[in-house]
Amino acid sequence: MPKRRQKLKQRRKTLGYSQESFAYAVGVERSTVVRWESGETEPRAWHRPKLAEILQLSLDELDDVLAVSPANEADRLSFTLRNPSTVDLVTVAHLAQEIERLSAGYDTAPSASLLAAAGQCHSQVTLLYEFAPTGRIRRALAFSVAESATLMGQLIWDASQRRDDVVPLRYFDQAISAAREISNPLLEAHAQLRKGFVALYGTKDPSEGLRLCRETALVSESTSNVLTGLGHLHVGEAHAMLGQRRDCEKALHAAEVSFDRIRSDDEAMPMFSSSQFDRMAGSCYLFLGVNGKAEEILTRTARSLIQWKKSQSIVLGNLTLAYIRQGKLEEACGTLHQAIDLIEEPRGGGGMNIAFSAxxxxxxxxxxxxxxxxxxxxFGLMTT
Structure with a gap:
């Protein structure tokens, strides 16, 4: 059960109001004020402007004063989900931390194992977002909706081994809509980039992938050199898939320029690694049929991805393809076994698909x- 609204009670007393005089000023019965302060009921929307005026607060500050204080986070969240109009910044922060925790496990845990918790968290933030008042709380929830929707799209697409293209796109579109509501180009660009991945690797439509990744670079241009560089990298990959080497290398150069401009305060920094450029350049030259150059780049890249198991499995799978296409079968055997070793841990959809191609x-x-x-x-991977 929630505790009393101590902040409301304290603010009332600080301004010299008794419950009776406060009720008179607001235009309600004293029993209504008693229920508000006990957390039993919530002030109606039409009461809030008057409350803010009497308590000498902004509407955002009033939201904080009206927050209830359950005994612990689980009780707080449970109470808020039953009474979504009572959502406060503390509950929003708790859900944001859970999204961050789940996102941190993406590269080390099987995507399927994260789906239930991520789905529950996404449902919770979406519910609260629908009921949230305007102001700081709604903006914070929109941010969490964008992050959790993007994560859900990633997990579902990965767990389906990149076979389910429809559901992930719905989540990415939801993320883009929430990001646009709060004018957050970084969140919008991230979801847009993920849509580009679906086009490039799922529906196998490099022309659509090219369009989406160009859009990513444009949206993030003034916000994040990390995302701008990633957009250019995948623009290069789309050109490679279309057999356009000159345009591909031009996009790779643009990615290098963006990466050289990265600052330590770039909010997308967790998405960046120093091996990113070589990983994608190797993939590009593989698509272009320049297998010797692809082998050289991918060999160097594989050594630098020890901590990024899903990415390393993709690189090793591509390196295997470069070896096979040059007739280096002994080397191909070794790298494919290494790729399968990594895929057996987090079961990343991208690495698995490339291993099957090899x-x-x-x-x-x-x-x-x-x-x-x-x-x-x-076969063991396929049947597990």
Whole structure:
């Protein structure tokens, strides 16, 4: 059960009001003030401007004064979900921390294992967002909706091994809508970039991916050099998929320029790693059929991704493809086994799909014992 609205009571007393005189000033019964202060009821929307005036507060400050104080966070959240109009900044901060915790586990835990908790958290912030009053609380909830919707899109797409394109796009669109409401280009660009990934790797539509990633770079241009650089990188990848080497290398150069301008206070810094450029450049040259150059870049990149298991599995899968296409089968066998080792831990959809592609390209050698061993491991991944 919530405790009393101590801040409301204290503010009333500080200004010299008894419950009776306060009720008279607001134009309600004393029993109404008693219920407000006990947390039993919530002041109606039409009472709030008058309350703010009498208590000499802004509407945002009034929201804080009207916040109830449950015994612990679980009680607070439970009470707020039953009474969404009582949402306060403390509850919003608690949910934001949970979203951050789940996002931090993305690279180390299987996406499917995070889905239930992430789905519950997203449902909670969405519910509270619908009931939130205008002002600071609604803006904070819009921020959390954008973050949690983007995370949900990532998790669902990853857990489906990049087969479900429809549901993730709905989440990304929800994130973009929430980000635009609070004029946050960083959150908007992140969700837009994720939509670009679906076009590039899911629906296999490089022209649409090119459009979305260009939009990412434009939206984030004045906000984040990290996201602008990532947008340019994937613009380059889209050009590579279309066989346009000159345009691809031009976009890679633009990405390098953006990355060189990154400052330590860039809010998208957690999305950046020093190996990002080489990882994508290697992928680009693989698409362009320049396999020797792709091998050189990807070999260097794989060594620098020890802590990024999902990314490392993608690099090793692409390196395997570069080896196969040059006839370096012994090297391909080694890197594909390493990729599968990593995929078995977080089960990242991207690495898994590339590993299966490499397995298919080994079909001409399917009677070789070492290829049969790889096929058995890939089959195990598919059936788990």
């Amino acid at each position: 397995g298919r390209e080994l079909a001409p050698w399917r009677h070789e014992p070492w290829v049969q061993e790889i096929s058995d491991r890939l």
